[in-house]
Amino acid sequence: MTKATETSADSAIIAQHIVRRFGDRTVLDDISLTVPRGELFGLLGPSGSGKTTLIKLITGIDRADAGNIQLFGEPMPQLKMLQTFGYMAQSDALYQELTGKENMAFYGSLYGLKGKVLADRMQSAASLVNLTDHLDKQTSAYSGGMKRRLSLAIALLHEPQLLVLDEPTVGIDPVLRKTIWNELRTLTEKGVTIIVTTHVMDEAEKCDRLGLIRDGKLIAVDTPVAIMVQAGVHTIEEAFISLGSERSEHS
Amino acid sequence: MRIRALVVRITRQFLRDKRTLALLFLAPLLILSLTKLVFDGNTVSPEIGLVGPTAALSEKLEEQQASITLFDSFDAADKALHDGDLDAIIQIVDGKPDITLEGSDPSVSRSTQLVLQKALQSGAQDLAPTVHYLYGGPDMASFDSFGPVLIGFFSFFFVFLLAGVSFLRERTSGTLERLLATPIRRSEIVLGYLAGFGIFTLIQASLIAWYSVQVLGMSMSGNIVNMLLINLLLSLTALTLGTLLSSFASSEFQIIQFIPIIIVPQAFFSGLFNLDAMNPVLQKLSYIMPLYYGADAMRGIMIRGEGIGDIQLDIYVLAGLSIIFALLNVVALKKHRRM
DSSP states (O other): OHHHHHHTTTEEEEEEEEEEEETTEEEEEEEEEEEETTOEEEEEOOTTSSHHHHHHHHHTSSOOSEEEEEETTEESOOGGGGGSEEEEOSSOOOOTTSBHHHHHHHHHHHTTOOHHHHHHHHHHHHHHTTOGGGTTSBGGGOOHHHHHHHHHHHHHTTOOSEEEEESTTTTOOHHHHHHHHHHHHHHHHTTOEEEEEEOOHHHHTTSSEEEEEETTEEEEEEOHHHHHHHHTOSSHHHHHHHHHHHHHHHO | OHHHHHHHHHHHHHHHOHHHHHHHHTHHHHHHHHHHHHHSSOOOOOEEEEESSOHHHHHHHHHTTOEEEEESSHHHHHHHHHTTSOSEEEEEETTEEEEEEOOSSHHHHHHHHHHHHHHHHTTOGGGOOOOOOSSSOTTOOHHHHHHHHHHHHHHHHHHHHHHHHHHHHHHHTSHHHHHTTTTOOHHHHHHHHHHHHHHHHHHHHHHHHHIIIIISOOOOOSOHHHHHHHHHHHHHHHHHHHHHHHTTOSSHHHHHTHIIIIIHHHHIIIIISOOTTSOHHHHGGGGGOHHHHHHHHHHHHHTTOOOTTTTHHHHHHHHHHHHHHHHHHHHHGGGTOOO
16 A cells, blocks of 8 residues: 555556456456556557456446556546546447537537637547548548547547557558557657557557556566567567466466 | 537437437327328228018118118028128018127127117117216217327337437447546436437427327317326336336347337237226236326326326326436446446
8 A cells, every 4th residue: 555655646557456357257367557657558468358348447437356446646436537538449439420520529528628628629639630621521421440530539639648548540541550659659748648458569569568468467567678578589479479378387 | 518418419319310300200190190090980881781571670770871781581691791791681580680790800790789779779769868978079089089098109119219229329339338438427328318318209299299189180178288298208208218228138129129028018008908807906017007107197188188186196107217217227327337
């Protein structure tokens, strides 16, 4: 407990011994993790490994069965903390009948934005993801990549201190993907903490630090380079395979 | 603020979805009109075949607007009965009338028997009673009697279906998950849905009320404001029940599966059919059905001209059910976000 209060001032996320079970299946098993403010932290793991569950616990959408989580020094879950982060879910949570603009306005007003502030924020978020020309179209007419970009713009709308992005660049072309990563980098320089889940390995290498999740266990947390060195390999992909199998041999 | 955002969103979605709008506003009118056409046609005059010398009887039957065909032998009449040209045959056996009914449609048999009875009794006119009606009158058609129930039924059915499907879609499309990642309260989601759908159900209720009274000419002895109030309460019950049950469905198809379980039994118990013949214990089942209270109040208002005092029990029950379902909804959302 004392350790937590020492570091809570400069840590965005402190998770200690998190356990989450669904029925008799343990989805997250004793996960401890600290993410400092302004870090771009990547969660890497195969589907079903518990990445999304971990994100839901950190943001307070779900509750851990054991362990505790602090977000910006506040114990989670708490309703008011939902205002502090922007969330981009794995599925594009858009209303098909509404235009891009109406979708943004809806979510924006849920975060308490209105009037000119809302209009300005909508404009800058849309231009960041290159959607300004398509805002008046119904989202049912959007391509997969456009929907992804609109979801990202919505997550950025209220200028949150923490961005939680679940597979943000699926279906986005390489050029725009690069722009988005550059923008994420700029945001971290402004002090925004970003958590990204991905299974694109070259994206993983762009993160400040990586957490490798497998079968609900955090098998490694370090910078991409340190992880590769530790595993004695040259790519994150190989590191993931080697660290994963090492772990299962021990247990 | 957040509730308003939800209301604006739901309204926009509705206005974009023309088919759903048509289902909500036009389908009830269409079905009510069809029901009126079916049940409110002119009274059928039975086709009766007479065998043998029955001139006096024939005259009396024609007074009762039956159409009479004379036959020389019973066999010829019997053949016509088999061919479907006749509803009944009358012959005199041993000085007494002997009647053979076609019998495959009970309602035709009944009206034929009624005509025969009137014709055979019309000799004793001095004893004919004078009839008074407490409600309605001799011109009240069966449509006037169950029309009010139908109005309630349609408000309930279409709103239940729409609310269930929209809320389900919110879940399956992932927007509910996203919605719950914003600082919105679970109660605000339920209230937003109530208000957003409430606007459209109020329009629907007014439209149905206006159409059935002004266009279809349904008998209306009470106050139309009370009728609107009951319709709105019934729709709100359907809305809250629909969204609540959608938590237990995983696809649109499973919402449809609720129709035979939730909607159809209510139709039976709501007063469309007379329940007096049913086992008294089973009759009590109607007390747990929202539609029973809605139908009871609608009938009271439209046929018996009841005021707000007479239908207050129905109002309390419907409002109470809506509140209970809404609260359960707030609890059910806990499954998706535990605060």
